[in-house]
Amino acid sequence: AQTVTQSQPEMSVQEAETVTLSCTYDTSESDYYLFWYKQPPSRQMILVIRQEAYKQQNATENRFSVNFQKAAKSFSLKISDSQLGDAAMYFCALKPWNNDMRFGAGTRLTVKP
Amino acid sequence: GAGVSQSPSNKVTEKGKDVELRCDPISGHTALYWYRQSLGQGLEFLIYFQGNSAPDKSGLPSDRFSAERTGGSVSTLTIQRTQQEDSAVYLCASSLESSSYNEQFFGPGTRLTVL
Numbered sequence: 197a198q199t200v201t202q203s204q205p206e207m208s209v210q211e212a213e214t215v216t217l218s219c220t221y222d223t224s225e226s227d228y229y230l231f232w233y234k235q236p237p238s239r240q241m242i243l244v245i246r247q248e249a250y251k252q253q254n255a256t257e258n259r260f261s262v263n264f265q266k267a268a269k270s271f272s273l274k275i276s277d278s279q280l281g282d283a284a285m286y287f288c289a290l291k292p293w294n295n296d297m298r299f300g301a302g303t304r305l306t307v308k309p
Numbered sequence: 310g311a312g313v314s315q316s317p318s319n320k321v322t323e324k325g326k327d328v329e330l331r332c333d334p335i336s337g338h339t340a341l342y343w344y345r346q347s348l349g350q351g352l353e354f355l356i357y358f359q360g361n362s363a364p365d366k367s368g369l370p371s372d373r374f375s376a377e378r379t380g381g382s383v384s385t386l387t388i389q390r391t392q393q394e395d396s397a398v399y400l401c402a403s404s405l406e407s408s409s410y411n412e413q414f415f416g417p418g419t420r421l422t423v424l
Contacts, residue, residue: 202351233415239417300351
């Protein structure tokens with residue numbers, strides 16, 4: 197079975213500060229990808245960043261970076277220099293090679309001006 | 310180019326009625342996915358299509374739910390005899406193929422309300 201757990205239903209951050217969103221997962225597969233998606237009020241899911249499980253190096257995309265701890269099955273998202281436009285629901289997702297994508301319950305991020 | 314589109318954007322129906330939700334994937338994408346997102350929840354996988362292969366229906370919650378994909382492009386999710394618990398946002402996504410290495414592109418969803 198594949199599961200994804202996001203233990204923080206809500207988080208808030210001051211504009212220009214840094215925030216870290218947590219995600220843990222479980223899978224018996226050795227080949228998988230991990231994703232963070234952002235869902236603003238428009239409902240449109242947008243890919244933020246992805247990580248290949250076989251890569252040890254943490255993925256980065258501009259202000260977004262991950263801390264991938266494979267042994268601990270942890271995949272947290274760090275947002276640096278937070279902007280008002282970062283406010284959204286953030287979903288962590290696990291996609292094993294031969295299985296469906298599984299999403300966490302999401303973390304609602306509020307950015308305070 | 311055009312992204313994934315879904316119609317209608319909102320649908321209100323009465324309990325017991327049938328509804329059809331439509332998804333137009335990105336041209337050239339062979340994989341298509343349907344998810345359900347209940348209020349304040351994550352995404353629940355429903356079904357996916359990969360090319361001409363038989364669809365993976367393992368996520369469909371009951372036999373009232375069905376989906377088809379015509380000509381490898383447009384897909385329709387049908388919910389028969391709708392119930393109030395079917396109220397949710399239904400999201401469609403497409404990707405080049407269903408392997409892990411391909412990003413899923415999502416549509417804006419259809420918000421279904423069953424009265």
